[in-house]
Amino acid sequence: xxxxxxxxxxxxxxxxxxxxxxxxxxxxxxxxxxxxxxxxxxxxxxxxxxxxxxxxxxxxxxxxxxxxxxxxxxxxxxxxxxxxxxxxxxxxxxxxxxxxxxxxxxxxxxxxxxxxxxxxxxxxxxxxxxxxxxxxxxxxxxxxxxxxxxxxxxxxxxxxxxxxxxxxxxxxxxxxxxxxxxxxxxxxxxxxxxxxxxxxxxxxxxxxxxxxxxxxxxxxxxxxxxxxxxxxxxxxxxxxxxxxxxxxxxxxxxxxxxxxxxxxxxxxxxxxxxxxxxxxxxxxxxxxxxxxxxxxxxxxxxxxxxxxxxxxxxxxxxxxxxxxxxxxxxxxxxxxxxxxxxxxxxxxxxxxxxxxxxxxxxxxxxxxxxxxxxxxxxxxxxxxxxxxxxxxxxxxxxxxx
Amino acid sequence: xxxxxxxxxxxxxxxxxxxxxxxxxxxxxxxxxxxxxxxxxxxxxxxxxxxxxxxxxxxxxxxxxxxxxxxxxxxxxxxxxxxxxxxxxxxxxxxxxxxxxxxxxxxxxxxxxxxxxxxxxxxxxxxxxxxxxxxxxxxxxxxxxxxxxxxxxxxxxxxxxxxxxxxxxxxxxxxxxxxxxxxxxxxxxxxxxxxxxxxxxxxxxxxxxxxxxxxxxxxxxxxxxxxxxxxxxxxxxxxxxxxxxxxxxxxxxxxxxxxxxxxxxxxxxxxxxxxxxxxxxxxxxxxxxxxxxxxxxxxxxxxxxxxxxxxxxxxxxxxxxxxxxxxxxxxxxxxxxxxxxxxxxxxxxxxxxxxxxxxxxxxxxxxxxxxxxxxxxxxxxxxxxxxxxxxxxxxxxxxxx
Numbered sequence: 001x002x003x004x005x006x007x008x009x010x011x012x013x014x015x016x017x018x019x020x021x022x023x024x025x026x027x028x029x030x031x032x033x034x035x036x037x038x039x040x041x042x043x044x045x046x047x048x049x050x051x052x053x054x055x056x057x058x059x060x061x062x063x064x065x066x067x068x069x070x071x072x073x074x075x076x077x078x079x080x081x082x083x084x085x086x087x088x089x090x091x092x093x094x095x096x097x098x099x100x101x102x103x104x105x106x107x108x109x110x111x112x113x114x115x116x117x118x119x120x121x122x123x124x125x126x127x128x129x130x131x132x133x134x135x136x137x138x139x140x141x142x143x144x145x146x147x148x149x150x151x152x153x154x155x156x157x158x159x160x161x162x163x164x165x166x167x168x169x170x171x172x173x174x175x176x177x178x179x180x181x182x183x184x185x186x187x188x189x190x191x192x193x194x195x196x197x198x199x200x201x202x203x204x205x206x207x208x209x210x211x212x213x214x215x216x217x218x219x220x221x222x223x224x225x226x227x228x229x230x231x232x233x234x235x236x237x238x239x240x241x242x243x244x245x246x247x248x249x250x251x252x253x254x255x256x257x258x259x260x261x262x263x264x265x266x267x268x269x270x271x272x273x274x275x276x277x278x279x280x281x282x283x284x285x286x287x288x289x290x291x292x293x294x295x296x297x298x299x300x301x302x303x304x305x306x307x308x309x310x311x312x313x314x315x316x317x318x319x320x321x322x323x324x325x326x327x328x329x330x331x332x333x334x335x336x337x338x339x340x341x342x343x344x345x346x347x348x349x350x351x352x353x354x355x356x357x358x359x360x361x362x363x364x365x366x367x368x369x370x371x372x373x374x375x376x377x378x379x380x381x382x383x384x385x386x387x388x389x390x391x392x393x394x395x396x397x398x399x400x401x
Numbered sequence: 402x403x404x405x406x407x408x409x410x411x412x413x414x415x416x417x418x419x420x421x422x423x424x425x426x427x428x429x430x431x432x433x434x435x436x437x438x439x440x441x442x443x444x445x446x447x448x449x450x451x452x453x454x455x456x457x458x459x460x461x462x463x464x465x466x467x468x469x470x471x472x473x474x475x476x477x478x479x480x481x482x483x484x485x486x487x488x489x490x491x492x493x494x495x496x497x498x499x500x501x502x503x504x505x506x507x508x509x510x511x512x513x514x515x516x517x518x519x520x521x522x523x524x525x526x527x528x529x530x531x532x533x534x535x536x537x538x539x540x541x542x543x544x545x546x547x548x549x550x551x552x553x554x555x556x557x558x559x560x561x562x563x564x565x566x567x568x569x570x571x572x573x574x575x576x577x578x579x580x581x582x583x584x585x586x587x588x589x590x591x592x593x594x595x596x597x598x599x600x601x602x603x604x605x606x607x608x609x610x611x612x613x614x615x616x617x618x619x620x621x622x623x624x625x626x627x628x629x630x631x632x633x634x635x636x637x638x639x640x641x642x643x644x645x646x647x648x649x650x651x652x653x654x655x656x657x658x659x660x661x662x663x664x665x666x667x668x669x670x671x672x673x674x675x676x677x678x679x680x681x682x683x684x685x686x687x688x689x690x691x692x693x694x695x696x697x698x699x700x701x702x703x704x705x706x707x708x709x710x711x712x713x714x715x716x717x718x719x720x721x722x723x724x725x726x727x728x729x730x731x732x733x734x735x736x737x738x739x740x741x742x743x744x745x746x747x748x749x750x751x752x753x754x755x756x757x758x759x760x761x762x763x764x765x766x767x768x769x770x771x772x773x774x775x776x777x778x779x780x781x782x783x784x785x786x787x788x789x790x791x792x793x794x795x796x797x798x799x800x801x802x
Contacts, residue, residue, distance in 0.1 A: 026587060027617070030606035044767075046596065051765070075623070077583025079594035095583060095694065097594045136766045143768055152610055152802055153771040156603025156696055160596070160767050164588030182478025182496060186427060187565030193480035193498045195447065195561070202557025205431035209553055216428070222476070293496065295557055364452070365537045366445075366561050367544055370554040398799065401553055 002271040004380070005304065005339045009320075011266055012280055012305050015287040018147075018315040019170040019238060030155050031211060032168035033315040038144040038154075041162040044136040048098045052129045055089040055111055055118050056102030062124030067117050074099060089118045098130055105129035137161065147315050149211075169315035172212040175237040176200045177230050179220045179245045179254055180293065198366065199243040199291070199298045206302055209400050211314045227257035234286045238313050241306065242279075244293030254290055255279060263288055271380060272339040274363035275301040296363040300341050300375065303394070303401055321399060323377070323392045329356025332378065332385040340378035343368055346397065355393050373397045403672040405781070406705065406740045410721075412667055413681055413706050416688040419548075419716040420571040420639065431556050432612060433569035434716040439545040439555075442563040445537040449499045453530045456490040456512055456519050457503030463525030468518050475500060490519045499531055506530035538562065548716050570716035573613040576638040577601045578631050580621045580646045580655055581694065599767065600644040600692070600699045607703055610801050612715045628658035635687045639714050642707065643680075645694030655691055656680060664689055672781060673740040675764035676702040697764040701742050701776065704795070704802055722800060724778070724793045730757025733779065733786040741779035744769055747798065756794050774798045 003011075021035040050056065061068055068089040074080035076095035084090055084101030091113075092098065092105060103126055110122035137143050143161050144154050150168070158166060183197035184190045197219060204214035215237070220226045222245065234240045245254035255268065261283060268279035268290070274297035279290030289306060291298040303321070312318055326346070342357040355376050358368050374393040385391065404412075422436040451457065462469055469490040475481035477496035485491055485502030492514075493499065493506060504527055511523035538544050544562050545555050551569070559567060584598035585591045598620055605615035616638070621627045623646065635641045646655035656669065662684060669680035669691070675698035680691030690707060692699040704722070713719060727747070743758040756777050759769050775794040786792065 026602055027605060030610055042591075042597070044596065045765070047594070051763075074594075076581060077592055077595050077623070095596075131763065131765055135761075135763070137768050144771065151771070152603050152606035153700060153767075153773075153797075155606040156599040156700065157767045157771045159587045159599035159602040160696065162587050162591075162597050164586070180477060185565070186560045186563050190443075190563075191478055193448070193475075194478050195445065195496075196443070196563050198557040198560035201427055201560040202553050204428060205553035205556040209431055222478070295561065299554060299557065360536075362452075362532065362536070364446070364532055366554075366558045367538050370545065370552070370558045372554075396554075 002269045002276070003267050005270065005272050008267065008270045008278065008280070009305060009308060012289070013308055013312055013318060015282065016309050016312045019172055019313055021167045022170040023165050024168055026155060026159060026164055026166060029150050029158070029166045029168055030152055032150055032166075032171070033211070034144055034146050034148050034150060035167040035169045035315060037142040037146050038158050038161060038163060038166065040137045040139050040141045040143050043134045043138045044160055045131050045133055047133050049131050050092045050094060050096045050098055050105045050129060051131050052105055052107055053093050054108045054129065055106040056084060056092045056098050057089045057104055057106050057120070057124060058084060058086060058101055059103035059124065059126035061087060061089070062104050062106060062120055064120055064123045066120040068120065070113065070116050070118050103127065147317060149316060172238045172310055172313035173215065173236065174207045174212050174239045174241055175215050175217055175234050176203050176207075177217045177220060177227075177240065177242045179222065179227060179242060181222045183219055185219070199293070199295055202295065202299055203241060203243070203291075203302055203306070206306070206401060207310065210307060210310045212310055222253055224253050224257040224260065227253060228261050231258055231261050231283060235284060237286055239309060240283060240286050240288045242288065242290045243298050258283055258288060271337055272341065274341070276338070278305070294363040295366045296343070296369045299369060303375075303396070303399065304341075321394050324353065324395055326353035326355040326374070326391055326393050328376065328385055328387060328389050328391045329354045331387045332357065332376075332389075332391070334384040335378045335380060335382040337380045339380055342376040342378060343372035344374045344376045344393065345371065346373035346395070353393075355391060403670045403677070404668050406671065406673050409668065409671045409679065409681070410706060410709060413690070414709055414713060414719060416683065417710050417713045420573055420714055422568045423571040424566050425569055427556060427560060427565055427567055430551050430559070430567045430569055431553055433551055433567075433572070434612070435545055435547050435549050435551060436568040436570045436716060438543040438547050439559050439562060439564060439567065441538045441540050441542045441544050444535045444539045445561055446532050446534055448534050450532050451493045451495060451497045451499055451506045451530060452532050453506055453508055454494050455509045455530065456507045457485060457493045457499050458490045458505055458507050458521070458525060459485060459487060459502055460504035460525065460527035462488060462490070463505050463507060463521060465521055465524045467521040469521065471514065471517050471519050504528065548718060550717060573639040573711055573714035574616065574637065575608045575613050575640045575642055576616050576618055576635050577604050577608075578618045578621060578628075578641065578643045580623065580628060580643060582623045584620055586620065599696055600694070603696065603700055604642060604644070604692075604703055604707070607707065607802060608711065611708060611711045613711050623654055625654050625658040625661065628654055629662050632659055632662050632684060635684060638687055640710060641684060641687050641689045643689065643691045644699050659684055659689060672738055673742065675742070677739070679706070695764040696767045697744070697770045700770060704776075704797070704800065705742075722795050725754065725796055727754035727756040727775070727792055727794050728789050729777065729786055729792045730755045730788060732788045733758065733777075733790075733792070735785040736779045736781060736783040738781045740781055743777040743779060744773035745775045745777045745794065746772065747774035747796070754794075756792060
């Protein structure tokens, strides 16, 4: 029984929860996901500070023509300890704490300083050019919520809030097992009739780009004992990803080999193209996602099912890959009962996006997968569409894949 | 004399060229930029292979009702060495090499096997279910061009093309120097009237997210000798980034201190808000970008000027940050002669994007910078705009910042 793409995604997601917390240095936290709200440890600005270079004055003294005695200077980091009395002023700079008694900042270009006196050339408005204590945040404020992917801007904000360390979700650990007598590592001797193993490397790169730690296990030959041996060490991982052998043909050994180790299969056939033989199960506490052996099928299944699992593991809120609307550059046939994901090139035309499916949708052609900007979504039983008709797409070019 | 944002960007870009090459393991190459075309070292598929599980047959034998002798089996990785003669067939699987004489693959569901014989239940079309040798790529084909940011899909393709190592551009090395008597590292004692240094950490995270190596130099106090000392070691870097002290006030020591070391200043004032005091120059062979001290100003200048420099250094083609069209959620005042970059929140409404500028555009408010989804672009002398009017924006949420 084939299940739908949506049901497969829901059943896969249900098997994952956010990883626990880890303490990392601020400088290592970009791209990680906050495991707790980040609370300001101080108030910013710590006191009323000047927003400009000029002179701190009492409001009543800031009238055009007034001449004020200059009683000191307060460079940033060197506050003036005294108080500004009537008829007095203090030289001040951007970021300097406004001395006691200071009620406005007279811009330096609106003043003339000579002989220890400052002449006011433009009247001041009370409070002008003063940034108030705590206008950015106050000690105890949540400046960054939990479950947020930390941007460079967040790192700056966490620094300003005085955090040298941050609590983030532990990076998900994904074990990747490629199987098959016919595959070899790049640069190593290729067996007769064999090909170079590429799935594990593409998937490891995908996992790393999306916040996970990828461990590529040694290639397992088509041998149940070897597959079982590789699977024996997956207890410390958040996910075991296999590629190849997930179907139930005579040489598809992954399911029976893992079943013999105790794997419980949830489902293994899904109504999509490419990618029908997608297996999902659980081996002890570790979810197992069995991807097809075809590189294109494996990768598209990873985009649709592995990325949501990683999102949840990393501690982020579930969010399906955003869908965009485009016009189809070609006519499309009516679809059968399988959800079709067509590799396509995007053009940005003045009147909108145009997505043109490649003529070859063969799931073995990796070169076209690498060139694709988008996947055109063709749901089950979608009617035929003329060129120019509207389609939904997933933008691979924006998805970090 | 203030220069325009566009002129500043052009003058900054002119100072940078792509870094040289570096050899990295395939598994380390995701996100890096190819320094040379990646050429296939083999042909894929290496021979005609089966696209399905079934039986390889001669085309003339593939007629409904024919009974063919099963002379062998060819699992993937175990090619059948003989030749298929008239009236013969070989069991075959997805990815198996089609034996000599095989001209089509009869699907297993269209066949009945018993007693060493295979009965054809559906006529075959010559060539059906055979993937031709080289249909993906041939040895010598360029599968990935130079100057491409390598995606997980490219890593898979490079693996399939048999590359254990790749030539990529060296990651740009950026030294970051924060200056000021008033700043302290997060978690360390804060001087009286001081604040926590956040710019260097935000900038380092930005550099790392965009393919660079960031080195945060020790904070330099407001002291010309200390700044000169920090600058003495920048010869090995592709860029020296400073924050704070870039203007020419009494306490703005960065320009004079670096000038005393031989820095040639290109410009130091730019008609934009936030961020007017932006300095650009060259110290020996190393470009120097002097960002403002205000965290918001510093970061927006980094988005506008540092990212394009990193793009060029990494070996990518120049491309300005993509601009999007949105409707303004608020009325906007007519602009003066400075290019204004308004921090804004985005809403995705059914009829399009709405960008609403925050009420406070104070360049010292980091919490709002971190919450901003977009920058609304207000070119010099832009006329007043009513709420709902069209604006151009830069999407911070999509820019990895």
